[in-house]
Amino acid sequence: MAPDILRIALPLPLPRLFDYLPPGSVAAGPEDVGRRVRVPFGPRELVGVVAATGPAEGEAPALREALAWLDDEPLVRGELLATARWLARYLHAPLGEVLATALPAALRRGEPLPDTATWARALTGEGRAAAGSLRAGGRPRRLAEALRAGPVSEDLLDDLVDGWRAAARSLQERGLLARVPLPGPAGPASALPGPVPTAEQSEALDALRAAEGFAPVLLEGITGSGKTEVYLQAIEERCLARGRQALVLVPEIGLTPQMLGRFRSRLGVPVHALHSGLNDGERARAWAAAWRGEARVVVGTRSAVFAPLPAAGLIVVDEEHDASYKQQDGIRYHARDVALVRGKALDVPVLLGSATPSLETLHQARTGRYAHLRLRSRAGDAKPPRVRVLDVRKRPLQAGLSEELLAAIRAALAAGGQVLVFRNRRGYAPVLLCHDCGWRAACPRCSTPARGIAMTVHAGGRRLQCHHCGARRPVPMACPDCASLALQPQGVGTERIE
Numbered sequence: 001m002a003p004d005i006l007r008i009a010l011p012l013p014l015p016r017l018f019d020y021l022p023p024g025s026v027a028a029g030p031e032d033v034g035r036r037v038r039v040p041f042g043p044r045e046l047v048g049v050v051a052a053t054g055p056a057e058g059e060a061p062a063l064r065e066a067l068a069w070l071d072d073e074p075l076v077r078g079e080l081l082a083t084a085r086w087l088a089r090y091l092h093a094p095l096g097e098v099l100a101t102a103l104p105a106a107l108r109r110g111e112p113l114p115d116t117a118t119w120a121r122a123l124t125g126e127g128r129a130a131a132g133s134l135r136a137g138g139r140p141r142r143l144a145e146a147l148r149a150g151p152v153s154e155d156l157l158d159d160l161v162d163g164w165r166a167a168a169r170s171l172q173e174r175g176l177l178a179r180v181p182l183p184g185p186a187g188p189a190s191a192l193p194g195p196v197p198t199a200e201q202s203e204a205l206d207a208l209r210a211a212e213g214f215a216p217v218l219l220e221g222i223t224g225s226g227k228t229e230v231y232l233q234a235i236e237e238r239c240l241a242r243g244r245q246a247l248v249l250v251p252e253i254g255l256t257p258q259m260l261g262r263f264r265s266r267l268g269v270p271v272h273a274l275h276s277g278l279n280d281g282e283r284a285r286a287w288a289a290a291w292r293g294e295a296r297v298v299v300g301t302r303s304a305v306f307a308p309l310p311a312a313g314l315i316v317v318d319e320e321h322d323a324s325y326k327q328q329d330g331i332r333y334h335a336r337d338v339a340l341v342r343g344k345a346l347d348v349p350v351l352l353g354s355a356t357p358s359l360e361t362l363h364q365a366r367t368g369r370y371a372h373l374r375l376r377s378r379a380g381d382a383k384p385p386r387v388r389v390l391d392v393r394k395r396p397l398q399a400g401l402s403e404e405l406l407a408a409i410r411a412a413l414a415a416g417g418q419v420l421v422f423r424n425r426r427g428y429a430p431v432l433l434c435h436d437c438g439w440r441a442a443c444p445r446c447s448t449p450a451r452g453i454a455m456t457v458h459a460g461g462r463r464l465q466c467h468h469c470g471a472r473r474p475v476p477m478a479c480p481d482c483a484s485l486a487l488q489p490q491g492v493g494t495e496r497i498e
Helices: 076-089 095-102 125-133 137-147 154-160 163-174 197-211 227-238 253-267 282-291 301-306 335-346 359-366 401-413
Strands: 005-009 018-020 036-041 043-056 120-121 176-179 215-221 245-249 270-275 299-300 312-318 349-354 370-373 431-433 454-456 464-465 473-476 485-491
Touching: 005 036, 005 095, 018 036, 036 473, 043 095, 076 095, 076 335, 095 301, 120 125, 120 154, 125 137, 137 154, 137 163, 154 163, 154 253, 163 176, 197 215, 197 227, 215 227, 215 359, 227 245, 227 253, 227 312, 227 335, 227 349, 245 301, 245 485, 253 270, 253 299, 270 282, 299 301, 301 335, 312 335, 335 349, 359 370, 431 454
Parallel strands: 215 349, 215 370, 245 299, 245 312, 270 299, 312 349
Antiparallel strands: 005 018, 005 043, 036 043, 120 176, 431 485, 454 464, 464 473
16 A cells, blocks of 8 residues: 655745655654655755645656655644644645745754753853953953853843853853853743732733633733733733743834843743844744743744744734734735734634724724723823924024924933934935026936926035935036026935934
8 A cells, every 4th residue: 555645835936735755655644744854846955844644646646755854743733733724825825935934944944943951151260260350341351240150041141241142252262151051941030029000900910810712802001001011910820820831922123122121030931032133043942942832931023923832821912003013025924913813723812912003903892802901091100201392483493493492402411311303304405496596406317397306415415316216416516597506405304403
């Protein structure tokens, strides 16, 4: 009897599976679905995922044999595989490309599932002796001081010493530093106590405690109302206390370090990051830790929505309205929607947090499909910002700035604060105008007889540039129409304000 064939999803833009014989013609069965396998494809080799097994249908042509198994057990299994199948149907995308999107780059290339042992950095004997002679204030000195008490895990060093990896390489080359394994997962010594919840936060937490199974919840709270505190206490109660996993999605990489630091200090457990700012090895390690159930809390951006969750307890989507959750190239999925589908398949609550919910989420909440929790007041002593609107039509301006604004900037700087000035015009001025005849510098490429596209003045009035097509040219010495020298830049751009 002929062995069952493998139906493999390959990362190709073709909406079909490809049939191969098992490696070594060893019998294959349903337990192999989800395993990675290396196969010949034309003159090259590809890494695919077994999507199905079974007997060949009809008189199949002679099939090629797969080259080798890459995993001892299925890597994409259960709910994650079902979600990938749903996404392929929903987006009309090839299953192989969806699975490739769900896997880290290292695993897509066929590398083995990485070791997830916790590694730390420790000073050698020579390092402890030479620590005091390192340059004061430098990163190697700061790193050595952080390691004086003993080994510190690499994850915790991210919070303790900024840019420590370059300093670690320098010390390791000199024999002052070593990389050592830790016997168990590393986390903060103890969890910091959280603040007493406000009345509105307590109501939201009570509603989450009452939720059983899949429950989409919109947490609408103004800025400063303590939505993150609700996330933290929900993770403590629903996940850590029950031995479950939590997945927290944030819209931007820039928010990840801040969120990681707060979560690690509060929860007292290792918090794994998963985003595109990590190298391939780090992403594969975090993915493998989630796959093995070792990662109790995973914080990441859009791509983290595909992290395996064998012991899922809660999914949180922070700032659910943010457009960064939409993948704009390749498989164009929406991470928030995929999170909801995964939450339903895993039968866990999905908490959507936002101060300005998206219209579709708000509609779902108002029609009763999502629970709607509100935080209307700021937590603690936080106060709303004071907003002043100034009418500058009859006021003297300096580069578009009123004297009141300049005085406020001076006061903020004198107090040691920072100032952020927004201006929605690039360059020095948005238009170059002749005061004698009214001529305007227009782009020769983009302009039409009916409408001229103004060129923006740059470089302090020395260059003209079109922001539509990118055309550039120097500022004319005189007006091309009337030869007047009264050419003046009109309006204010960011360069002029600077």
